[in-house]
Amino acid sequence: MKSEFLRTSVGSKLFDAGNIALMLAFGCIMIYPFLNLLALSFNDGIDAARGGIYLFPRKLSLSAYELLFQNHKMLEGLMWSVLRVVVGTSLCLFATGLLAYLVNIRHFSGKRLLRILFFVTMYFNGGFFPAYLLMLKLGLTNSFQVYWLPSLFNVYFMLLIASYIQNQPEALFESARIDGAGEFRVYWRIVIPICMPVFAAVSVYLAVSHWNSWFDVVLYNPSGDYDTLQVYLRRLLLEMEGLQQIQDQQMLYNKFRDLSPLTLRAATTIIVTVPILLVYPFLQKYFIGGITLGSVKG
Amino acid sequence: MQNLMRRIVRERQIWIMAVPMIAWVLVFSYYPMYGMIISFQNYVPGNSFFSGDWVGFAHFERFFSSPDFLQVMRNTLAMSGLNILFGLPAPLILALLLNELRNKTFKRVTQTLSYIPYFISWVVVASILFTLLGSDGLLNRLLLDFGMIKDPISFLGEGKYFWTIITASNIWKDIGFNSIIYLSALASIDRELLDAGKVDGISRFGTVWHIYLPGIRTTIILLWILGIGGILNAGFEQQLLLGSPTTSDYSEVVDTYVYKYGVQLGYYSFASAVNLLKAVVSVVLVLSMNRIAKKLFDTSIV
Structure with a gap:
């Protein structure tokens, strides 16, 4: 034994x-x-x-x-990347959070409509090509707007924030309404502060995904005027081009x-x-x- | 009707915020779906989506009858198949091994290192691969030093290595992050079962085989089913970044094919048809796999 x-x-x-x-x-x-x-x-x-x-x-x-x-292209790339992260993350956070709040207002008659409209897009999205045609049509290509506008609302994060709001006591919002606060004020003054933990988590994720984006820059901004740092790095990977860039400058x-x-x-x-x-x-x-x-x- | 109108007026404060949201989702999510109608036309860029000549399924037929079809499907299915075959069990094995580590600090440090690649961009991964796999990169140097090859191999320039490189870099990138879900499933296994096993004198391997694996069976099967649902998504950025004209016979997948024809060559309707085909098959696959998962385990992942 x-x-x-x-x-x-x-x-x-x-x-x-x-x-x-x-x-x-x-x-x-x-x-x-x-x-x-x-x-x-x-x-x-x-x-x-x-x-x-x-x-x-x-x-x-x-x-x-x-x-x-000292390289202008690289510094410009850095600037666009930082700008994209700051603008893209804050706008998406603000908009997605507001959406998550609206679908949680109990007495709001449109909450089901909103929920369904956004939820369906989780399954049915046409992929990048129809979106590309849309950007062409709207004239959004070769502009900074494509860095934040098409990704303004994120359904997955909306569900995440909405489930967080749902777990908060309804009385918090109700008392503010009784005090005469409008819905936007409730969102700004109460929902955002109490949802800070989930907002912080989402913002880190959004920031990383904005920083890492490469394909949408190539697709929507081929002019090179809004090249981010990822695109600059990609240029260097194509060795010949990289060499030339150095030599030229x-x-x-x-x-x-x-x-x-x-x-x-x-x-x-x-x-x-x-x-x-x-x-x-x-x-x-x-x-x-x-x-x-x-x-x-x- | 009047009731509804009265409600909307009463809730105008909320509706003022909701209407732009509805407008946004209609424009950026639903309108592109409607735009796929050009798959059945000869669409002229700049015109409205309804102005082209109707050609029925001509673009689909052209795709099916072209030699590209078989090649693109082969590459797509091969790369995502390899990803399911190796990329799904790898994090499971990692989770089981991490779970056996007795030193908690060592376990935490290893885990922390394992997630890092998940958060870096594919461009950075491509840069790493160019450095490691280049003709004077680390891998060639090692192989040369050990006398396994005589001349440096251009790993990224030859098609026959492409699938392996993609599969390996997918695993490297995702293994740590994907192991989290298995680790949390392992952590939720009933302690009493483990204690009972100890009393019965079960070996460590026996613990893994008879307690851990059955305990996380649901998680495993669920993830595999969902993996099959995404079989047409063989990746996109990695193929674009690592592929080159010399490897295109092996690197062209459905998405890069659509990109090539639609964006680079400007065949909008043809690219749209190929894209639509993929989108439809994907949705059917994902939904039916979800349904299977629901039937089997009464849980749904949406």
Whole structure:
């Protein structure tokens, strides 16, 4: 009896050791690409082209970042990205929250109509192509408006916020109404403050998705006047174009002689990734809550 | 009728806010659906959606009879099939392994690392892949150093590697995030069952096989059913970003095909027809898979 206990315990310990090793390897696979790019981005470009840079820069150089932060296209991209995140997130949050509140007003005769109109679109959406034709028709292509207007209301987040509002005591809203507050005032003064937790969670998600958007920029803003940072990075990926961009602008300066497309690309990728990592603690705090909230909404 | 009018007047405050919302959803969600009518016409850009000549199902027939059809369907089904085959069990295995870790701090750190790729854009993933898989990238260097190849391989330039690269990067990106749902299902398993198992002297593997897996069976089957519902969504951005003219035989999926014909080449009606076909089949699949899930478990995920 005792020997059998010992045997299973040895097997169990072996499994633990193997499992820890496996999970360590797994963690490395998840994080290594970023560390590799980080090392490359701080390395001298000519030296990096020799290869063999894995975890640490071999010949330290900041010129990739120096060039990028002097490059007009990259700074413009950064500006449009930030503008898009700020405008897109705040407007969508405000509008979607208001919608979630309206469908929760008990005595409102249109709440079923609103709910159904929006809910159906969760299943039936024509994909990107009919939307593209619509943007052409409305003349919204090559404008900043496509960054916030088509995504002004988000049905999934509406359901999330609506279920949060539903769990609040109705008396809160009712007492404000008795005091003579209009519905918009109730939303602004009461709903928004008490829904802060869910608003915060949703806003982090919206911000990340706006920051990460790439395809809609390519689709709706082909002129290049509103290129975001993701589009700028994509340009650099097409190596020839990337090289030309450098040469045209600043490669002639001796100062940037030690650049290569590889390090430039790495530095741009890091610049695009860092904001995500900055909000990552918030993302992590909220997304487990988001998933559980989402699963009870039915 | 008069009653309703009186109600609306009384609620005008709310209606003033609701009307723009209704207008928005009609314009941005319903009008595009109506716009799909051009699939049955020869639509001239700029005109109204009803002004084109009616051609019936001509565009659909053209798509079915073109050699592209089989290739596009093959690529779409292959990539999403691989994604279901490997991308669905991978997070489950990760969740089971994480669940066995005794050190809670180590478990938390590993989990934290595992979600990171989920939140970065496909452009960044593409950049990573260009760096790792390029001719002087890490993978080629390793293979060369170990003498497994003589010349560097252009992984992203050859079609035969494309599906593998897409599947692997999908798994890398989503595995951590998708494991959360399994982990929370595992956490909700009755502790008494586990204690009873211990009293009976059940082994660790036995615990996984007889308690954990049956305990989260519903979650597993539900996710797989819903995965099949989305089989026509083989991804989009990843194919556009990683595909190139040399790999297009393997990278062209329905969505990129629509993009190519509709946006780049300007065949609006043809692209719209292909898009409509996909949309209809997708909705039917999703709804019927939902119905199956409902029948099996009396739960619906909407």
